[in-house]
Amino acid sequence: MLTVEEWDIVALSMKVSAVAILGVLPFAFAVAWVLARGRFVGWIVLDALVHLPLVLPPVVMGWLLLLVFGGQGVVGRWLQEWGISVMFRWTGAALASAIMAFPLMVRAMRLSIAAVDRRFESAARTLGASRLRVFFGITLPMVMPGILAGLVLGFARSLGEFGATITFVSNIPGETQTLPLAIYAALQLPGAEDTVTRLAVVSVVLSLVALALSEILARRMGNADGI
Amino acid sequence: MGFDVDVTLDRGGRTIAARFAGAQGVTALLGPSGAGKTTVLDMVAGLVRPGAGRIVVGGRVLFDSAAGIDLPPERRACGYVFQDHRLFPHMGVEANLLYGWRLARREERRITPDEACAFLGIGHLLNRRVRGLSGGEAQRVAIGRALLSGARFFLMDEPLSSLDPARRGEIMTLIERIRDDLAIPILYVSHQRSEVERLAQQVVTLG
Helix, strand or coil, X not given: CCCHHHHHHHHHHHHHHHHHHHHHHHHHHHHHHHHHHCCCCCHHHHHHHHHHHHHCCHHHHHHHHHHHHCCCCHHHHHHHHCCCCCCCCHHHHHHHHHHHHHHHHHHHHHHHHHHCCHHHHHHHHHCCCCXXXXXXXXXHHHHXXXXXXXXHHXXXXXXXXXXXXXXXXXXXXXCCCCHHHHHHHHHHCCCCHHHHHHHHHXXXXXXXXXXXXXXXXXXXXXXXHCC | CCEEXXXXXXXXXXXXXXXXXXXXXXXXXXXXXXXXXXHHHHHXXXXXXXXXXXXXXXXXXXXXXXXXXECCHHHCCEEEECXXXXXXXXXXXXXXXXXXXXXCCHHHCCCCHHHHHHHHCCHHHCCXXXXXXXXXXXXXXXXXXXXXXXXXXXXXXXXXXXXXXHHHHHHHHHHHHHHHXXXXXXXXECCCHHHHHHHCCEEEEXX
């Protein structure tokens, strides 16, 4: 079984990933919506920006985060006026993994938004539903499998986040040392093989549980709604 | 009190124009495919905005470019029956039927769900999923959904085209009963002369 310290690492990882994914979900959904439905000047630029974390080396992403959110950064200085700093904090780790998970979440949701047959939306309008009601009653249930897929993909990506996190907020036990960082740290120590094995097993189990959970949720929704 | 429509719309270099007025009962829109029949229905429903003109149904002004009136689709009280029925796939039959009924205000409701089920003969389908319905069943549910939404007029876009001949006669009888028993005006798109001759009081040819 895991030691107390190892449980703390798992708990911290879950907290960082959960906060990252839930916090970034509304933004990812909004961007997915705009990319799926909108055609405007700068569409290509937005599309490229969204995918940047997917194609850049994570270390470069972490360095960019340092530039923006660090003590001298534009956002960092603004946050400091409010007495907030994400540097060397678990919130910084959440920010890093949120940004790294963002493109995957956008992609999953965008595909399902684009797949919605808009003729159902116009049918609902003629039946007396306002745009807002159509969104919540027709569109959102239809894209829900995509949202769930996005959440699971994002969560898995976030649990595995390494490069940007260690570059941005360092490897501080109890604060920013998530599962991959702890495994990396244990690998540097002689005689910590057991810790490495246990944490690796936990990582595998967490990923599998997330996948199974999304599968069950998707099926249950499908059954309830007659799809 | 039927339809009083005079609209034009420029689309892809072509002008779609429709002008007709008056008759009670069923007004049929005939014309070759590509003449813009469905687009005219969409304009009356408020799903497509005409370039210019005026749409009045049963004395209610739904659109008037000169007066700056353009009611959104949800306030036009139209019952749009689509060629492909467009029942919501993520809901069962009952939820589909009640979708518009729940949104309608009490005074807008013209028929209760029980009456609609009896009228259309779909009571036994209530607990079914949409996916398992036959073409004729789906079209009857779609008509019921439109009726229950408080429709003051119907727009029907080739509602028989996906049905086999036996079901066609059945749905045509139903349309006649909506026309006669419920006295709801119907704008009916078709390219089948025989359907139109049986159902329509007035024929408008497009394109």
